[in-house]
Amino acid sequence: MSRRTPILAANWKMNLRRDDAVAYCRKLCDGQLPDNVEVVVFPPFPLLATLAAGLQSTAVAWGGQDVHPEASGAHTGDTAAANLLDFDASWALCGHSERRADHDESDAWVGRKVAAARSAGLAPMLCVGESEAEREAGTTSVVLSRQLAAGISGLTDPEGGWALAYEPVWAIGTGRSATPALAQEAHAHLRAQVAAHLGSDIAGALRIVYGGSVKPANCEELLRETDIDGFLVGGAGLDPGSFLDIIRRCGTQEGAAGDPSA
Numbered sequence: 304m305s306r307r308t309p310i311l312a313a314n315w316k317m318n319l320r321r322d323d324a325v326a327y328c329r330k331l332c333d334g335q336l337p338d339n340v341e342v343v344v345f346p347p348f349p350l351l352a353t354l355a356a357g358l359q360s361t362a363v364a365w366g367g368q369d370v371h372p373e374a375s376g377a378h379t380g381d382t383a384a385a386n387l388l389d390f391d392a393s394w395a396l397c398g399h400s401e402r403r404a405d406h407d408e409s410d411a412w413v414g415r416k417v418a419a420a421r422s423a424g425l426a427p428m429l430c431v432g433e434s435e436a437e438r439e440a441g442t443t444s445v446v447l448s449r450q451l452a453a454g455i456s457g458l459t460d461p462e463g464g465w466a467l468a469y470e471p472v473w474a475i476g477t478g479r480s481a482t483p484a485l486a487q488e489a490h491a492h493l494r495a496q497v498a499a500h501l502g503s504d505i506a507g508a509l510r511i512v513y514g515g516s517v518k519p520a521n522c523e524e525l526l527r528e529t530d531i532d533g534f535l536v537g538g539a540g541l542d543p544g545s546f547l548d549i550i551r552r553c554g555t556q557e558g559a560a561g562d563p564s565a
Contacts, residue, residue, distance in 0.1 A: 307510050309526060309533035310466055311550050312343040312428070313540025314368065314396065314514075315350075324350045328357025330543040336362060337554025340533070343394050344540075348382055351390040359391075366394025369402055370425065372415035384423030395420040398454060399430045400472045410453035418457030421465060428466045428535070429454040430514070431493070435473035444492050451496050461501045467493060467511045468535045474515030476537060483528050486513050490530035519548040526553050 319327070324346060336342060343364045346354055354365040371381040387395060396402075397420060398413030413429070420427035431450040433443045447469070455461065469489050471481050481489070490511050498506035513525055514535030525531050533553070539545045 307508065307532045309340045309553050310343060310510050310512050311340050311533050311546075311553055312345060312394075312512065312535045313546050314345045314399070314535055314537055315347060315541060316368070316401070316537065317347055318541055319346070319350065321350060321353055324353040325357060327543045328354060331358070331363055331547065332361055334543075334547045334550070336547075336550055338362070340550060340554045342550060345394070345396055351387070351392060355390045355392075364393045365390075366392045366396065366425070366428075368396050368399065370395040370397065370416050370420045370427075372412070372419045374419070374423075384420055384425055387425060388423065393426055395425045395427050396468075397427045397429050398450070400432055400470055400475060404472075410450050411456075413450070414453045414456045417454050417465070418459070421458060421460065426464050426466065428468050428512075430468045430470050430535070432470040432472050432475075432515075438471070438473060443489065447489060447493055448496050451493060452500065455497070455500060458501075461505055463508065465509075466532075467497070467509060468514050469493060469511060470514035470535060476516070478516055480516040480518075480521055480525075481513070483525050483531075486515075486525060487528035487530055490528065494530050517549065519545060519552060522549045523552050523556060526556055 343366060344354060345366050345368050358365060367382060367387040370384050371378050374383055397416040402408050417427040417429050431447050433446040437443060437446050474480050493511055494506050497509055510532035511530060512533040512535050513531050517534040517536045518539050
């Protein structure tokens, strides 16, 4: 059972419209969320204002699906940390596999995003994960170690205020999920790597969430693993009823509450 407060985050990706977001916020607000989990929603950028209005004065946080390393400048289509803060965002995804694939984001570029988000006062959620080919080649640990090392290279204050997401690319949106044992193995490896780079105290407090076809049916079994501290939910996070089901299932697990500052 996790010793840390689980993060349950919904990544809407390029989905939902303003009316959908209004209804989603209303259902979350009416959902009587458990107080021993942390809930975050990552909407498309145009819907940040809708979430800021619909979730204000609630325990639910929201964030950007990406953030540019520079504070401002000639970067058409990109979003700076200050723009996210204008909408009271508190989180930013950095290095999601779809950004790495669709926009050719390098490990070093992702590391710059993590550093920029952290220095601006946002909590970066660094995403790492291997492809199916990399897993079949037996290089999962090598890939994860490389992505992690680059991702945290610019963190000048790594104690709290950020999180790590393990998202096996072969499981995202496919309906396939890593078994609890496979997910735990990857999470344990990542925690050991964080300890090697940043120290055991930081590694012990860091929350590492799993993202890969998470559903109400498999979330409880996954969360029982020692090093799994919540979820980055894709498809199931688009339906507020399904997301609420995941939140409640995780919130009722004995011993789920931990240190919310990690």
